[in-house]
Amino acid sequence: MNGRMETKIKVEEKISRMLSEAPSELVDFYYNISVDKEPKTCVEYIYKVKAFLDTVNKPVADVTDTDIARYMHSIEMREAANGQMKQTSFSYRKMVYTIINSFFNYLYKANKISSNPVACINRPKNTDDIKRRKVTSDDFRKILDQVEEGAGSAKAKERQAKWKSRDNAIFTLFMTTGVRETALTEINISDIDWITGTIKVIDKRYKTHVYQMNAKLENAIKAWLVDRENLLQGTECDALFISNRKQRMCANSVAAIVKKYTGAALEKGISPHKIRAGFCSILYEKTGDIEFVRDAVGHASVITTQRYVVKDNTARTKAAGIMNDII
Numbered sequence: 001m002n003g004r005m006e007t008k009i010k011v012e013e014k015i016s017r018m019l020s021e022a023p024s025e026l027v028d029f030y031y032n033i034s035v036d037k038e039p040k041t042c043v044e045y046i047y048k049v050k051a052f053l054d055t056v057n058k059p060v061a062d063v064t065d066t067d068i069a070r071y072m073h074s075i076e077m078r079e080a081a082n083g084q085m086k087q088t089s090f091s092y093r094k095m096v097y098t099i100i101n102s103f104f105n106y107l108y109k110a111n112k113i114s115s116n117p118v119a120c121i122n123r124p125k126n127t128d129d130i131k132r133r134k135v136t137s138d139d140f141r142k143i144l145d146q147v148e149e150g151a152g153s154a155k156a157k158e159r160q161a162k163w164k165s166r167d168n169a170i171f172t173l174f175m176t177t178g179v180r181e182t183a184l185t186e187i188n189i190s191d192i193d194w195i196t197g198t199i200k201v202i203d204k205r206y207k208t209h210v211y212q213m214n215a216k217l218e219n220a221i222k223a224w225l226v227d228r229e230n231l232l233q234g235t236e237c238d239a240l241f242i243s244n245r246k247q248r249m250c251a252n253s254v255a256a257i258v259k260k261y262t263g264a265a266l267e268k269g270i271s272p273h274k275i276r277a278g279f280c281s282i283l284y285e286k287t288g289d290i291e292f293v294r295d296a297v298g299h300a301s302v303i304t305t306q307r308y309v310v311k312d313n314t315a316r317t318k319a320a321g322i323m324n325d326i327i
Helices: 003-019 024-033 039-056 065-074 092-110 137-149 154-177 181-185 214-234 251-266 271-288 289-298 301-307 312-327
Strands: 078-079 086-089 198-203 208-212
Touching: 003 024, 003 039, 024 039, 024 092, 039 065, 039 078, 039 086, 039 092, 065 092, 137 154, 137 251, 137 271, 154 181, 154 214, 154 251, 181 198, 181 251, 181 271, 208 214, 251 271, 271 289, 271 301
Parallel strands: none
Antiparallel strands: 078 086, 198 208
8 A cells, every 4th residue: 555545544534533423514515625635634624614613612504704703813812831822823813714714615605504604704914923934054954963963861862863864864855855744754665766766756636756866865765774674673564754653654743853853953843844945945045946946846836936935135135236336
């Protein structure tokens, strides 16, 4: 079984459990969005709609715009780990709004309700005063150095030692290809072609991408495969990256590893998605060719790639120098 199918089966089992006691309208909504959305995305939609319906606690047909407005107000703050209240991010509030709107818009189009109550609610405005952090090539090197050194206490570093080659291979793969974390977890040993020096990856919407391995990535994977065989001790597993349970790693486990090492290296942990954005920013900075970056990262549209690229003040500094020479 390929990694993509293995992951899909696990996610669909989770969806089945989530829908077992859900309203029929939510079940119908799931089957509608499952046509063009990834199973992982469907989970997020089900979770957010279910949370809303549980909070409102009334039949779907009776939900009003006031119910939705109050709910959107209620999610503006959340309790942090230290017990204090913290403002939620704009991206989170926007996502919740989009999902709830999608749910009621489906019900309206399917003639299950007479109107979409979300139509009366304004979309959340971005009030976050947060500057996007640009991940640089220096950051990439710091992270790889941190993997070599380990993160946390002496005992934690001792536990990490036997997984060092795996974690180094994961980061090197992220940094040299910009691959998504879910796609990374679904790579099998058989997806590596040592003759051509390539790795086949099944990405979103079952698109197949073939990545060329450079020398660093090839060496990192080879080193991991030696340790992987010793760790498995004869256990059969197709997955390239395994957990301490000798099973295929899940996306959450990979994200936790990334956050751990990046937190130690950069003072604040970042996500695999941020590594992907860093890949785009670094390539764009080196080439100045957004179409090249789009093709390299596998985006369907340059518009998407432009959102990934974090620019600094280089252009304005260069412009000031040019105009200084002119005038």
